[in-house]
Amino acid sequence: MSGQPVLELEGVEYSYRRNTALRGVSLKLKPGEVVAVTGASGCGKSTLLHCAAGILTPDAGVVRVDGQDLATLPEEQRAALRRTKVGIVLQFGQLVPDLPLIDNVALPLLLDGHERGEAHVAARHWLDQVGIADDADAVPSELSGGQTQRAALARALVTGPSVVLADEPTGSLDSRAGQELLDVLLQAARYRGAALLMVTHDNVVASSADREIRLRDGLIQHEVSLG
Numbered sequence: 001m002s003g004q005p006v007l008e009l010e011g012v013e014y015s016y017r018r019n020t021a022l023r024g025v026s027l028k029l030k031p032g033e034v035v036a037v038t039g040a041s042g043c044g045k046s047t048l049l050h051c052a053a054g055i056l057t058p059d060a061g062v063v064r065v066d067g068q069d070l071a072t073l074p075e076e077q078r079a080a081l082r083r084t085k086v087g088i089v090l091q092f093g094q095l096v097p098d099l100p101l102i103d104n105v106a107l108p109l110l111l112d113g114h115e116r117g118e119a120h121v122a123a124r125h126w127l128d129q130v131g132i133a134d135d136a137d138a139v140p141s142e143l144s145g146g147q148t149q150r151a152a153l154a155r156a157l158v159t160g161p162s163v164v165l166a167d168e169p170t171g172s173l174d175s176r177a178g179q180e181l182l183d184v185l186l187q188a189a190r191y192r193g194a195a196l197l198m199v200t201h202d203n204v205v206a207s208s209a210d211r212e213i214r215l216r217d218g219l220i221q222h223e224v225s226l227g
Ligand SMILES: Nc1ncnc2c1ncn2[C@@H]1O[C@H](COP(=O)(O)OP(=O)(O)OP(=O)(O)O)[C@@H](O)[C@H]1O
Pocket: 016, 019, 020, 021, 039, 040, 041, 042, 043, 044, 045, 046, 047, 048
């Protein structure tokens, strides 16, 4: 795997008031690289993902996306970088409740100034890729947990991001549906050259990665190359 890292964390620390979640975590992902973050509940996995996404600002350390330090960018540029370069699949609450799925998935493109028809074509493509093209006109409250997760993945991939961050991407799916969704994610990384960082409790998901980073008490306990 060649190229400069598209995602870089250096000495990232984060505390929630008195609760220290990350104690200095460093990692680098190159284009097309797939990294699984594992570890016991509460070890800091989601916090790491949220820092990488720019949702949380680290207390110390640096997060770079495509070589740009998120902390030094003006808010508007940081938001634009996150919108265009980073696709995020969180566990809950990502979709806009009253918007049909087609618009939910097209939203990152619409916010970025793309024309509506063009955004809808891309959204339909990704709804099809994740297997819910028939639900394009449904609103999120009409969906199952698994369908919601698929829609969130379609929305994360619609901009063709350089970095995809996924928190338990197959969490509420049975093993077959989970495998299908994992395949979509892996293809986005391997064929489109996106770096994929995914938090998972699932050994099958972890073993599909190129590397596994195991966290313990907010630190990298060990790192295993699986390639
Ligand atoms: N909003 C919050 N306020 C206070 N403490 C928090 C908050 N979110 C997480 N924590 C604490 O930070 C630590 C790391 O939490 P985090 O959610 O990152 O772990 P995790 O490895 O993702 O856990 P899980 O596998 O259960 O999702 C834990 O001790 C947790 O209790």
